[in-house]
Amino acid sequence: MPSKVESTGLEFTPLHKTFGAEVKGMTWDLPTPKDTIEKITDAVHKYGVLVFRKANLSNEQHINFSRQLGELDDVKAHIKAGRAMRFPEQPEIFDVSNLDEHGNVITDADPLRRANNKGNTLWHADMAYNPQRCAYSLLRAVELPPHGTGGETEYLDSRTAYEDMPTSMKDRIEHLITNNSLFHNRKIAAPETFKDVDPLKFPMSRHRLVQTHEPSGRKNIYVTTYAHHFDNQSCEESQPLLNELLAWVSQPKYLLSVPYENDGDLVLWDNRAVLHRATETGTYEGKYRRDMRRTTVKDGGKYGWGENGVNCNWQAGLTN
Numbered sequence: 464m465p466s467k468v469e470s471t472g473l474e475f476t477p478l479h480k481t482f483g484a485e486v487k488g489m490t491w492d493l494p495t496p497k498d499t500i501e502k503i504t505d506a507v508h509k510y511g512v513l514v515f516r517k518a519n520l521s522n523e524q525h526i527n528f529s530r531q532l533g534e535l536d537d538v539k540a541h542i543k544a545g546r547a548m549r550f551p552e553q554p555e556i557f558d559v560s561n562l563d564e565h566g567n568v569i570t571d572a573d574p575l576r577r578a579n580n581k582g583n584t585l586w587h588a589d590m591a592y593n594p595q596r597c598a599y600s601l602l603r604a605v606e607l608p609p610h611g612t613g614g615e616t617e618y619l620d621s622r623t624a625y626e627d628m629p630t631s632m633k634d635r636i637e638h639l640i641t642n643n644s645l646f647h648n649r650k651i652a653a654p655e656t657f658k659d660v661d662p663l664k665f666p667m668s669r670h671r672l673v674q675t676h677e678p679s680g681r682k683n684i685y686v687t688t689y690a691h692h693f694d695n696q697s698c699e700e701s702q703p704l705l706n707e708l709l710a711w712v713s714q715p716k717y718l719l720s721v722p723y724e725n726d727g728d729l730v731l732w733d734n735r736a737v738l739h740r741a742t743e744t745g746t747y748e749g750k751y752r753r754d755m756r757r758t759t760v761k762d763g764g765k766y767g768w769g770e771n772g773v774n775c776n777w778q779a780g781l782t783n
């Protein structure tokens with residue numbers, strides 16, 4: 464049943480038994496009225512994922528709306544490192560399209576970009592590999608490939624998955640700390656391309672595996688394919704449990720698939736409450752343009768910096 468918030472005109476229709484909702488009644492007037500921002504943040508904390516159809520935002524509106532949710536991450540470090548960007552003047556926009564800097568579809572001729580995109584098809588929470596993780600991601604469809612050629616984003620209700628765990632498992636994992644590496648995920652996704660990269664040669668972020676999602680008070684399992692090892696264990700020792708946990712949380716009953724229906728659709732999610740991945744079954748790859756752009760809001764909460772120390776000053780390399 465949809466629930467309507469009278470003061471704002473917003474209506475939330477659940478998309479799954481335990482999480483996700485489609486939002487109707489959003490007008491996108493900027494700056495957004497304070498009570499509307501409050502209702503949206505309350506809703507994303509409750510549902511984990513919010514889908515807005517035909518938001519039709521420009522880059523500037525996308526950035527300005529996102530800023531009202533907190534401090535934004537940006538790609539300045541990547542621009543500085545020499546990576547060509549499509550929007551160097553708007554570093555808050557993360558280009559998660561299948562397009563190069565000239566707007567052409569990426570093909571196998573650019574194996575690094577293809578491999579990076581492949582890494583995003585593994586379960587993750589955005590920026591879990593950085594010392595300060597992010598809270599929200601806002602992913603906007605600018606230009607979609609033809610219907611039926613794939614490109615959905617899939618989400619997992621990691622809070623419910625945690626709550627459903629046997630007590631013996633909860634006790635076993637309660638105090639574990641993960642060491643997270645973007646390169647670890649990329650190596651799993653594209654072992655050939657990244658065969659000479661040793662994740663241990665780069666700094667890793669440390670985050671608690673089990674933590675309370677502060678706004679809802681519910682516990683969440685923050686397990687991603689960036690997790691290389693647990694504290695005081697090797698990668699080889701850690702991977703069996705990490706795989707077991709990923710298998711648990713990715714059971715079909717915790718999964719919500721969100722198809723993009725129209726150019727202009729926008730999805731907002733809370734990375735502290737859900738996991739996600741891009742689907743790799745799309746037949747559009749290498750053929751059709753899929754222009755997706757993201758803004759990312761840093762986690763200014765108690766667990767934002769994890770076990771890394773506040774204002775720890777490194778950032779992981781190439782991101783996507």
Ligand SMILES: [Fe+2]
Pocket residue numbers: 583587588589739
């Ligand atoms: Fe992502």
